[in-house]
Every structure is written in structure tokens, then in C-alpha cells.
Amino acid sequence: MSSVVAFFFDVLAYSSIFVLVVLGLGVIASMMGIFNFAHGEFVLLGAYTVYAFEQVGLPSWAGMTAAPFIVALIGLVLERVAIQRFYATPVIAMLGTYAIGLALREGVRTLLGGQFYSVTAPLVGSFAFGDITVSKWRTTIIIITALVMVGCWFLLARTRFGLRVRASLENPALARASGISTSRVYAATFAFGSALAGLAGGLMVPIYSVSADMGVPFLIKAFLAVMLGGMGSFEGAIAGAALVGGSSAALPWAIKPVVADVLVFIIAIAIVKLRPGGLLSSWGKRQ
């Protein structure tokens, strides 16, 4: 019994962390049609913010609150300086953002001296129900992820800003003709995606410790999740993330972890082959 509960909790917790990471990548990919390969490093910057706050004596929750804003600002500057030049050519965008990511990663490595540092979670320890222990901080992440998911959906589907974003995606020329500054909308969307990455980094740093490479293992799987969900739909990216994250956590219970890691990719590639439009293509919006 206790291991069944542990199983479901751990799969849910890991999927939540993963969804949080994918959200930002998914927003940028689905709204602007480019893959941000510096996304892992934006996550890293969020984590580093929390670490830097702790270094100057501020509590970690303050760093977690500030992380999305600081990373959004960095994202905004990068978008204005470099990334906006890549919109016309998605392949160049991948390479360009990858290069930016590399520069950010090595920069943080220099700041950290290549070391790994732990950050204390605002909630330490675990809830114990008899034999079952449930990490307090992972529980918090599950709740925050749910809230952020609903918030994002609301922002993109129900607000004026969301309408402009979707309009700019569907038909940039018509959007411009209707008086929407697509360039500004793109900048804001990119900053928003960056903020989500910063939040993800800030929230997960107590679990993973800050180190220059902390974003790397997430990037490829997040990329896979967005592919799986379909480029054009925000809900699809979340579904893809839940599937990739869930299977990454669940498969090692049954088979060797090294095999499981590969199997996640094989399953995902098979699904992409069967449903090239993405998981939710039949009932989502079609491109």
C-alpha cells in the first residue's frame, strides 16, 4: 500500500516539476513558432537568483518570488538584442538560442566556480502518514504547478493580452493591420516564457542544487514534450510534458533506469510518428 502511494506521489511530483519547466518552452514554441534552446539556462538563471539571494542573507522564498521577474527582464533584453532577428528562420533560431544558452551556462559556471551549491527549501522535511513519507516541498510544487497552469491558460485564452498573442500567431500581417504591434507582443510573450522558466528554476533549486548544468537534462526532454504535444497548441505542450515526465518517473519502477531513459524517447518518437500533428491535434486547434 505504502509503495503504491509513494509511486503515485513521485510520478505526480516529477510530472509537476517537468510541466513547470515545459510551460515556458511551450508558450514560446506554440505562440512564436521557435524553439528556445536557451530555455534550460533560463531555468538555471532562476535557480541562480535564489542562490544569490540566499548568499546575501535573504530568505529563499524571496529569491523564488524575484526569480521570474529577473529572468523575464534578462529574456526581454536578449529578445530585443538577438532573438527577434531569428523569428523568420526557426532553424537558425535553434542554433542562435543554443549559443546564447552556452554563453549563459559558462557565465554562471564562472560565477559558481564550477561548484554545486544547495539551497534550503522554504519548507523542509516531509509529512509522515504512518509508513508513508511525502516531501513537503514537492507537495508545494505540485500545488504551484496546478495554479500556474490554470493562470497561463486564463491569460492566453481569456484576456486581451492572450487574444493579441494568438492573433499575432495566426496572422501577423492582419494583426499589424489591426493596430497590434506584433514586435511588442513577441517581446512580451518571450519575456513571459522566460519568467515561467525562471519560476521553474527557482522552485526546483532546493531539490536539485544549483550547478551550471542543471538545465541541460531537462532541455532535450522538454523539447520532446513540446514536439509530442504539437507545436501550435499550449494545452498540447502540457499534455506532452505530463506524458514525458510521468513516464520518466514511472518506468524505472518496472525496468532498469538506463533502459527507461531510452524507452521514454522511443515511446515519444512512436507517438509523434502516429500523430504528427501532436497529441491533442484531433480536438485542439489545427494549424
Place this chain on the structure above:
Amino acid sequence: MGETAMTQDKRNVESEQRRLFLQRASVLTGMIALGGGSYILNPKGAWAADPIKVGIATDLTGPIGYAGIPNSNVAKMVIEEINAAGGLLGRPLQMVLEDTASNEAAAVTKVRKLVQKDKVDVVLGGITSSMRNAIKDTIVNRGKTLYIYPQLYEGKECTPYLFCTGPTPAQQCDTFIPWLIKNGGKKFYLPSADYVWPHVLNEYARKTIVKNGGEVIGEEYFPVDHNEYSATINKIMSSGVNVVFNTTIPPGVAVFFKQLYEAGFQKKGGRLACVYYDENCLNITPANEIEDLATCLDYFKALNDPFGNTLQAKYTKLFGTKNPFTAGSASTGMYRGLMLWQVAVKEAKSVKREDVAKAMDHAKVAEGPGGGFEIVPGSLHTKMNMYIAVAKAGKYEVVEKSNGPVMPAECG
């Protein structure tokens, strides 16, 4: 019509600018990828003789940078010390440092440059076993150059002209595993990163565990950067394991230790052990999560030995505290390597590989951090003292010392 032409024009200009931007960006990335990371440290003062060239190939960047940075620091410190004391054979030492960037493919090019272009007289470096395996042939066989490998590793490296100055499995396990059985229990679990070091070390550890009356409940391998261990932790918690003998490495190890702690392994009396854990690793997880973690290495700051303390003070003065001088990150191995090589060059009165290797075969240094050390003749490996330490509130306490230097038990 005119307007369209203008837009067309503007587009051409924009596309021109974009092309230019991309060209520059790609040139820059190319420079970063290939050009950087080569440094020459010239001896201070005026010297009449040509310098002896010491090649240091280590990971200043990339995931292994945490060990490569202090490694290059130690080399710099020792080489400057030797120069200040009059050099070797009347010649100064020049340090040629290459950043192998935690990337085996790039590293081969870097060491080829060291042996072919710079024509160094000896190469020290490499941290991971995969790095050593990648660069050794270029240095030793094709480059005909002496190679000294400083990190603790899985053993079985018996290439001629390749000397190992870090601890071997025998040195790390022979006293440590009986201690763990006495101070933990008989049931072991071996969670490991999936690369050569854990695989081969576990083979040795398993043998030693069984020989001492213990039992291996499980042995499991994860991708190096794995970040979800709940399945394994559930197996550990439900099978009454006493000792977790961990060989997962950073970054994955941080998550593993945290999940293990949160599941209450230590609270229920379990003992966590990890043979590469040193002062450098204490930051990876909060102190309370690795309370009572046991490790076995050739030096700890907590030893408080006069020689080690002097060395620490000097190192800290030069390089600060961000990348400390420790055993698990190959700093002590780098120190031993340079000192043994120095002794050998003095005895051989030459820097020719054959002469130095012959003298190196029985080289001996009376004092070092954690005690004296020497090459065991015919073995290419180093005999050294070993210590068992336990983490207490973010520091180590040395709980047991080996009975004199421990034999590496490698290569015949």
C-alpha cells in the same frame, strides 16, 4: 509600386544585416568552441637555460570544472614553488595548461597540441576515467610522452609510462567496507552512475562485501544526470538495506541524497557511504541531509596534520576558498604526481621519458598532505595512507586511519 520596391530594398538590407550578424556570431562561436582555453605560464625571473615544459590537461570548464579548477591551481602552486627553489636540473619549469572542457573529443586535440606542438616533457591531468582513456594513447603511445593521472579511479590501468597517483579500489575499499559492516550493517545497496568507474569499482566492492560477510541487495545504474530516484529509494526502504554505497555522481547525486533523506533512510538507522565525497562535495546538499555520511580518502582537512595545514594555508592565500584543495577532486593526486615526477627527474638527471620513468618506478616523497607516499615498484601506482571520515554538521571527522600506507594492489 515604389513603396513595394522600398520594402524590398529594406528587406534586402535587413537580410544583409542578418547574414552579417550570423556570420559574426558563427565566427565567435567557432572561436569559443576551438580556440580558447590554452594558457602558458612562464617562469618568473631571468633564466639562462631553456625551460622544462610541464603539460597540464584538465577540465577548467564543463561539468568536471569543479575538480579541474583546483587541479590547475595546485599545479601552478607546485610549479612556482619548484621554480622559486631553483628549478630542476638548473632549468625552470614552464606550465602549459590546456582546458579539456569535460569533453573527450576536444581533449584529444588539446593533448595532441601539447605533445606535438608544445613538445611538453610530461603531461599531468584528466579527471574522469573516460577522459584518461580518451587521451592516454595520444600522450603515451603516439606522443611518446610520460603521463601522470591524478584522480581516484577504478584500477586496472597498466599502460607503460602512465603513472597513477590517486587511490585505487583496494585502497578505498579494503578498510572501508569492513568498517561499514561494523558501523552500518550487512545489507548493501549499490546505486551508481552508468559509466566505467562505478561499474568496475562495484565489482571490487561486491567481492569485498561478500568476503567480509555482507550481502548486496541491489546494484543499479542510472544515466549520469538522472534526476528522479523514487523507484530505487522505494526498493532501498522496503528491503531493509543497512548501507547505501553510492557511486552516483554530480549533478544526479544531489537529488538522490535528498530523496533518500526525505524518505527517512538515515532516521531509520541507515548508513550512507560515498568514496569520492570530500570537502568540495559538502555544498551539494544541505548538511543535515548527509549527516553521518562516511567516506574513505587519502586526505582530509580535518586531519589537521602540520604539512597539510601549511599547504592549505598557502593554497588558500593564492586561490581563495571557492575551489578548495581536496582529495576527492584529484588535488592531492596532482600534488603527489608533480612531487614524484620532480624526485624522479632529479635522480635521472634528465627529462627523457625512459630515464624519468625508470627513476619514477621507485620514487618516494617523505611528506605530503595526509602523510608520505611512494610508487610501488613495477606497479605504476602509489602507496599512501587512507582515512575514513564521517560528515558531522557540514564538516568531516576522521574516525579511522589506515595502519600505515595502503598498497594499491594493481598491475601485478
